[in-house]
Amino acid sequence: MKKIFLTIIAAVAMVSMFASCQEKPEDEKDKEKEQEPTEAVTIDGNFADWAALKDVASAELDVDANAYPGMLAMKAYADETSIYVYFEYELQEETPEEGDPFIQTSAPFEIFVDSDGDATTGGSSWIWSEVGYEYMLEDETGFLGEGNTVRDMAETMHIYHFDGVDGKDAWDEGGHLTELELSAYAESAGTVKNGVATVEVAFLRSVVNASKAGTIAIGIVGYDGTWKTQGVLPQGEAAGAVAMLDVTLP
Numbered sequence: 001m002k003k004i005f006l007t008i009i010a011a012v013a014m015v016s017m018f019a020s021c022q023e024k025p026e027d028e029k030d031k032e033k034e035q036e037p038t039e040a041v042t043i044d045g046n047f048a049d050w051a052a053l054k055d056v057a058s059a060e061l062d063v064d065a066n067a068y069p070g071m072l073a074m075k076a077y078a079d080e081t082s083i084y085v086y087f088e089y090e091l092q093e094e095t096p097e098e099g100d101p102f103i104q105t106s107a108p109f110e111i112f113v114d115s116d117g118d119a120t121t122g123g124s125s126w127i128w129s130e131v132g133y134e135y136m137l138e139d140e141t142g143f144l145g146e147g148n149t150v151r152d153m154a155e156t157m158h159i160y161h162f163d164g165v166d167g168k169d170a171w172d173e174g175g176h177l178t179e180l181e182l183s184a185y186a187e188s189a190g191t192v193k194n195g196v197a198t199v200e201v202a203f204l205r206s207v208v209n210a211s212k213a214g215t216i217a218i219g220i221v222g223y224d225g226t227w228k229t230q231g232v233l234p235q236g237e238a239a240g241a242v243a244m245l246d247v248t249l250p
């Protein structure tokens with residue numbers, strides 16, 4: 001009973017603190033409003049905001065990079081709170097065991113993040129020459145929605161922390177991924193036109209432990225509905241030829 005009473009006292013104290021916080025003079029409120037960081041990119045399927053950004057990290061499919069040609073272009077950017085990734089992905093023809101080829105309707109997707117900017121720490125991968133990723137975001141449902149649309153992956157994007165031996169592939173001995181139980185940290189939107197999906201994704205810097213200014217590196221992979229690798233960026237002459245993309249954190 002005493003414990004309950006103390007809890008009530010604490011609750012009342014918190015409510016009154018909260019109430020006092022609410023009663024700020026108008027000019028102070030205005031000042032706070034000015035200090036609120038504005039988002040560099042709005043996740044709305046409109047890409048004019050990307051075109052307006054300065055110093056965007058970017059990678060494109062090289063003409064000689066034929067191994068995984070599905071990912072045509074990527075850009076990455078960060079503001080004070082979030083990391084933004086843009087990509088263009090050409091939908092691939094899939095050939096089921098029976099029947100005619102059809103354009104893929106499911107596109108699982110992964111973002112690898114070397115969040116301490118040190119390729120010698122974290123997991124490795126055959127996909128890039130330098131990786132050292134601490135976190136991987138993965139959506140097994142993928143970014144394609146019903147019809148010619150791009151869906152919001154907010155509810156289905158999983159995030160994994162690499163907590164195995166540095167330099168090991170997550171699927172080899174010594175490698176290990178732990179899924180983090182987080183929600184409401186990512187969102188996505190985009191369009192599908194002429195067989196190309198253009199997608200913008202945002203996720204919080206805090207969930208990949210990248211809150212300080214510095215440099216991180218990002219790589220993306222797109223798959224078809226059977227998890228066959230279709231697109232990789234950055235990509236050199238082949239997968240494994242180049243490092244992930246450096247992104248500056250303010």
Ligand SMILES: [Ca+2]
Pocket residue numbers: 041042043044045046047048049050200
């Ligand atoms: Ca936008």
Ligand SMILES: [Ca+2]
Pocket residue numbers: 114115116117118119120121122131132133134
């Ligand atoms: Ca690392």
